[in-house]
Amino acid sequence: MNDSSWSIFVVLCVLLSFIFVGLRQKSRETHEYGFGGRYTGRIGGGAAIASNWMSAASLMGLAGIIYLQGYQGLAYVIGWTGGYVLLLVLLASQIRRFGKFTAPEFVGERYGSQGARVIAAMISIAISVIYCVAQFKGIGLVFSFMFGIDYSDGVIYGALAVVSYMVLSGMLGLPRNQQLQYLVISVSFIVPLMWLARRLGYFWLLPQFGYGRAITDLSRDFAIDFTLPFAGGTLFQWCALCFTLMVGTAGLPHVLSRFYTVPNVRDARWSVVWGLFFIALIYWSAPAFAVFGRLMEARSGLALPPAAARGMADVVVLKTAVLAGLPGGLVGVLAAGALCAAFFTVAGLLMTGAASISHDLYYSVVNPRASESARMQVAKGGTLVLAAVVLLLALDPPGLIAEITAVAFALAGNTIFPLFLLGIWWDRANRHGAIAGMLTGIVCTVADPLLGGAFPQVAALFPVTSSALLGAPLVVLVMIAVSLATPPPPEEMRRFLEQEVHGHLD
Amino acid sequence: MSQPKNSHQVNLFRPKKGHMRDEVLIILAILFGWGVCTFGFQLLVYLCQGTGAGSLLTRLTLFNLPLHFWFTGQLLPLWFIVLCVIFNLYIDRITEYHSRRRDRSYE
Numbered sequence: 273m274n275d276s277s278w279s280i281f282v283v284l285c286v287l288l289s290f291i292f293v294g295l296r297q298k299s300r301e302t303h304e305y306g307f308g309g310r311y312t313g314r315i316g317g318g319a320a321i322a323s324n325w326m327s328a329a330s331l332m333g334l335a336g337i338i339y340l341q342g343y344q345g346l347a348y349v350i351g352w353t354g355g356y357v358l359l360l361v362l363l364a365s366q367i368r369r370f371g372k373f374t375a376p377e378f379v380g381e382r383y384g385s386q387g388a389r390v391i392a393a394m395i396s397i398a399i400s401v402i403y404c405v406a407q408f409k410g411i412g413l414v415f416s417f418m419f420g421i422d423y424s425d426g427v428i429y430g431a432l433a434v435v436s437y438m439v440l441s442g443m444l445g446l447p448r449n450q451q452l453q454y455l456v457i458s459v460s461f462i463v464p465l466m467w468l469a470r471r472l473g474y475f476w477l478l479p480q481f482g483y484g485r486a487i488t489d490l491s492r493d494f495a496i497d498f499t500l501p502f503a504g505g506t507l508f509q510w511c512a513l514c515f516t517l518m519v520g521t522a523g524l525p526h527v528l529s530r531f532y533t534v535p536n537v538r539d540a541r542w543s544v545v546w547g548l549f550f551i552a553l554i555y556w557s558a559p560a561f562a563v564f565g566r567l568m569e570a571r572s573g574l575a576l577p578p579a580a581a582r583g584m585a586d587v588v589v590l591k592t593a594v595l596a597g598l599p600g601g602l603v604g605v606l607a608a609g610a611l612c613a614a615f616f617t618v619a620g621l622l623m624t625g626a627a628s629i630s631h632d633l634y635y636s637v638v639n640p641r642a643s644e645s646a647r648m649q650v651a652k653g654g655t656l657v658l659a660a661v662v663l664l665l666a667l668d669p670p671g672l673i674a675e676i677t678a679v680a681f682a683l684a685g686n687t688i689f690p691l692f693l694l695g696i697w698w699d700r701a702n703r704h705g706a707i708a709g710m711l712t713g714i715v716c717t718v719a720d721p722l723l724g725g726a727f728p729q730v731a732a733l734f735p736v737t738s739s740a741l742l743g744a745p746l747v748v749l750v751m752i753a754v755s756l757a758t759p760p761p762p763e764e765m766r767r768f769l770e771q772e773v774h775g776h777l778d
Numbered sequence: 779m780s781q782p783k784n785s786h787q788v789n790l791f792r793p794k795k796g797h798m799r800d801e802v803l804i805i806l807a808i809l810f811g812w813g814v815c816t817f818g819f820q821l822l823v824y825l826c827q828g829t830g831a832g833s834l835l836t837r838l839t840l841f842n843l844p845l846h847f848w849f850t851g852q853l854l855p856l857w858f859i860v861l862c863v864i865f866n867l868y869i870d871r872i873t874e875y876h877s878r879r880r881d882r883s884y885e
């Protein structure tokens with residue numbers, strides 16, 4: 273078998289084994305654990321957080337952007353890990369005590385406004401769609417790599433595959449075993465990296481920390497200084513990107529709703545720590561792939577021109593593995609890991625988005641008397657519509673995987689994060705402030721693509737991938753100003769915040 | 779409404795006494811450690827560019843990595859984990875303390 277048929281084989285095996293394990297778990301759970309499933313402890317909760325988080329952006333996009341931009345790309349590593357600190361200290365326990373599990377529900381309840389809830393629902397759907405576009409790009413690239421077809425064919429076949437996978441697991445009613453998912457994804461990323469490090473003659477037991485000598489070799493033998501700070505961008509750009517990704521992490525709807533699968537607040541907090549550790553394991557590894565990619569390229573004497581390098585950056589992980597002569601099976605493992613991460617992320621996001629269409633838009637606004645089955649139909653239809661929209665957008669992707677994902681983070685950081693922050697920590701914030709804040713946040717997010725041409729200053733201050741450094745504080749100020757200028761929220765909500773959310777131990 | 783104005787107040791910068799004050803103190807402390815190490819360090823690297831300290835930051839190596847790259851790429855994610863552990867330990871402690879004061883068993 274050659275490399276690509278090996279990868280197809282491994283990918284099929286992994287996806288089938290997930291279905292098989294799901295079926296077994298399902299039959300066992302109905303026997304042994306009853307309806308609620310089982311509780312897997314803090315470490316298990318952490319693995320679930322990490323597997324919920326891992327996507328094509330972490331496994332393909334991150335190495336790609338670091339490969340292209342060196343030190344500048346580390347802003348992604350820091351932004352996507354540091355956000356969990358914000359989430360843990362500012363929001364995690366309080367949201368849990370508040371007791372609303374999705375962003376639109378929280379916004380609707382806290383600000384007591386149907387309008388705010390609808391806007392929040394639309395924002396969450398938009399975030400899901402943007403995030404999925406990046407995943408579809410990843411899936412399309414892996415498919416075109418495996419089958420040797422065009423990117424656009426790859427995206428179409430990939431989309432068909434992911435939708436069929438969702439339909440199949442939905443029909444079989446498979447539970448998501450996120451601990452197993454994390455295990456498969458991380459092993460399939462780290463084991464090939466160890467192999468790669470060993471093959472290139474570097475410290476392979478902990479390749480995450482052993483790639484330093486490769487950087488030294490790059491600068492000594494090929495005069496490529498990979499680590500030069502602020503070579504490809506300014507300090508403002510670095511910090512804006514990093515901050516945007518951090519507040520975006522703390523505002524992403526599918527991340528926020530992770531805190532309810534663990535039985536108590538204390539375990540929820542500790543599982544964030546484990547989750548962050550599991551995520552960091554992958555994020556320490558991604559720069560190693562990027563460095564080895566540069567090194568292989570330099571050694572083979574094929575220094576790519578910038579445009580070509582940008583074109584292949586998102587598959588640098590796979591390309592490096594092939595260039596280094598990894599056995600076909602291992603390349604397949606690498607592809608399978610990335611594909612699984614993208615599949616599960618797409619499945620989660622599309623279903624959350626469709627649930628939001630059905631619950632927050634259709635049921636609460638359009639037809640409050642809709643029956644259970646009608647709502648189900650809307651949700652199913654919504655999944656397919658969202659998948660079609662994502663596919664159309666992914667056919668001509670506007671940027672690198674990490675960049676597209678960053679736009680979703682910017683939107684979340686500019687809208688949902690300030691709403692949660694003030695909603696939890698300032699009782700005086702009211703619905704007028706919330707609506708004004710969300711609208712301001714949307715404007716900040718789209719300022720660069722819409723107004724950047726006419727006003728270059730706007731594009732410089734609110735770059736499309738990193739608009740939240742100025743955007744999020746601006747939204748907070750707008751919310752405060754508008755809230756103070758309008759009547760306070762109902763006394764009931766303020767009492768609830770004071771006594772239940774912040775006064776549970778008084 | 780018969781209740782006096784502002785009878786219920788929640789404000790991150792004006793926490794009420796008891797558990798919330800302790801909680802806000804540790805939150806602000808952790809956020810300080812988070813912000814200084816993330817953005818403060820980048821500012822330091824930027825300001826030191828081209829100076830003796832700057833070349834020290836980029837020439838000194840740890841694990842064969844230049845110091846600034848090692849700090850950002852490897853130490854910071856670890857530092858975030860440490861911050862979260864400190865936060866959790868502290869919150870566990872103050873929750874236990876305030877629960878006992880309330881004579882209530884720990885959740």
